[in-house]
């Protein structure tokens with residue numbers, strides 16, 4: 001860098017130091033901020049271009065991002081954001097599998113957290129970038145629970161996405177329940193009458 005003035009050498013050293021410490025590519029503005037320069041009009045951009053021509057840094061074209069991003073030659077790529085968390089929905093009590101997310105999808109390949117953890121994430125101020133927005137809108141208000149509203153639980157399953165397998169599971173379960181009722185008609189009638197009494201009493 002014999003052709004660079006002492007000030008330019010100082011700037012490039014600073015820029016290279018910032019990029020060396022960065023875990024992922026940085027926007028020009030962020031490099032200026034970390035190097036302690038005032039944004040715009042700083043020599044950082046010119047120096048970055050010069051370093052680029054010298055093969056020491058790389059400029060990254062990022063679609064949908066207005067700023068230019070930079071890294072050391074062969075440096076780190078962008079760190080992908082963590083997968084958004086889904087919450088599990090309540091299922092009928094006899095169900096052991098499959099689990100279904102609040103937004104109606106199967107859990108395979110998705111990050112699913114217990115409802116309490118999901119609610120704790122929503123207790124943080126928005127924006128909630130770490131949670132599934134569909135699950136958030138489904139979460140609004142009270143969760144349908146079997147004890148409070150079995151019809152709502154079944155209704156949600158009936159409208160789940162095909163990949164969840166919930167609707168198929170429900171069909172098999174209903175057929176099995178119908179067989180069970182046919183096999184033990186007196187027991188079924190007793191249980192049903194007991195429920196009807198409870199309903200009449202407002203239970």
Ligand SMILES: [Zn+2]
Nearest residue numbers: 086103132135
């Ligand atoms: Zn979701």
